[in-house]
Amino acid sequence: MSATDVLQVEHLTMRFGGLVAIQDLSFRARHGDITALIGPNGAGKTTVFNCITGFYKPTEGRIALHHGDPAMWDELGALTDSSLRKRVRADGGLFLLERMPDYLVTKDARVARTFQNIRLFKGMTVLENLLVSQHNPLMRASGLTVLGILGFGVYRHAENRATEKAIQWLEKINLIDRADDPAGDLPYGDQRRLEIARAMCTDPVLLCLDEPAAGLNPRESGELSELLLSIRQETKTSILLIEHDMSVVMEISDHVVVLDYGVKISEGTSAEIRDDPNVIAAYLGVEQDEVESVITEPVS
């Protein structure tokens, strides 16, 4: 059990009726790393995400997330045996995500996610999109709106802080000029980055991105890689990433987990993965011993 892990997925199994989408999957994401989850279409990557973010209840297995004091990992066994969902202290917290409904996964365990398709609030302005994700601190500060309407200073302060934070993110993704435009009017690549900024405004410990580079042109995916690297560097947020665009995966990932048919077939750094015959076989759709004959030149 490594003290630097932020997420531990253990023996995760997800069945839909007779279909086994994920079979006994275990992997770890280390704190501050970019961990990529790759695999051919239908490998179960998004299902893993849905289990982590509380969208699905896993059939079996444990998904533990941690922030703060690394010593809290030692309490994992005790927490699992209890019927509780989480253990929170002043200096950290330990969460069993498979026991939590989705909004609590965001609110308490601080996991944020994006989807394959863009799910911005298209009718709201760019700035409002970033403010919605700061709903909880604002609701607390406004005393469930009552104090806010009466114009109490506490709420104004909180509102100003939230706006400042949103503006910081808008500057980072170069959308500050369009803060008051409806989010639906932005070009596709900007919407993608806005979605990531919105997720980051929830102040997450773990950011789960489902194919953030899908549909982006090379320049836009370059900007995306930069954004993700700067998030890692500046906020120390751990990132879990599903991606098909191998240029993005290879460039930014610290650790790669490869799935095929719901089973983990390989794991390692991007260099290790690139040369793993298992992975190549899965992507080419051939048996492992045929790989040598199929590949005539090395994969770049």
Added chain:
Amino acid sequence: MEVFIQQIINGITLGSIYGLIAIGYTMVFGIIGMVNFAHGDVFMVSTFVALVTALILATWLGISSIFLSLFVILLVGMVVTSLVSWTIERLAYRPLRGSFRLAPLISAIGMSIFLMNFVQVAQGPRNKSIPPFFQNVIVIMEREGYQVTLSYRQIIIWAVTATLLTAFWYIVTKTSLGRAQRACEQDQKMASLLGVDVDRTISMTFVIGAALAAVAGTMYLMYYGVVSFSDGFVPGIKAFTAAVLGGIGSIPGAVIGGLLIGMIETLWSAYFSLDYKDVAAFCILAIVLIFLPQGLLGRPEVEKV
């Protein structure tokens, strides 16, 4: 001309009441896509809450200041009606969320019948009245013996409606609760993944809608001085018409629709036949639905293929 101005004044007054009720329909429809047929009866309950509060204030507590008692009546009405609506949502609608689309609609019709019958049994089937207050009128213009008047009651209704609408507009556009409501309207799942408690936001929508209906109820009682258990139905349906006319889901649309329906009704009564005023209002609904299905301010549904 004088008749026209007088009817416009009356129409705005009636329209304010419809508009306040219509907001409840339109907000609930916007957020969970359901027509809350019990909303008209929630409005009717609020008129009774106002009636009972007014009588308690006048007879038991002997409060003579009319503004103070109006304020207390409004406050009590809003709180009690909000509680009623919150309870209805909690008991009759929330358990059915995620069920097939017609289930909450049927449940709403059930709640409507329940509320109507409950008030009928608890308060008796006869019309209840309160002693009229604010009898004074201001004469704006007078020609050939016809006076155009603006009564104090109408001024109060306009003022209270305007104040409440401003507060409501502020909540929806500027506060975190309002942003959460609009976010839930567009994508509930995503909102919940950003940490918004969707169930609580929906409850708050019912509460706010009911509070506005309670204001409408108090105004209605003050304006007409008479209420009965069946008074939820027609104003409720007219407010729903207003919401559809304005574009269901659109809040400014609900207010504009309310004012229009109010004016159509009063102008029709003045120039044509009083008996057919409801027919006129509902004909408008049918015509709008045929030629402008999304309403005045509603977003047209564009189907992408």
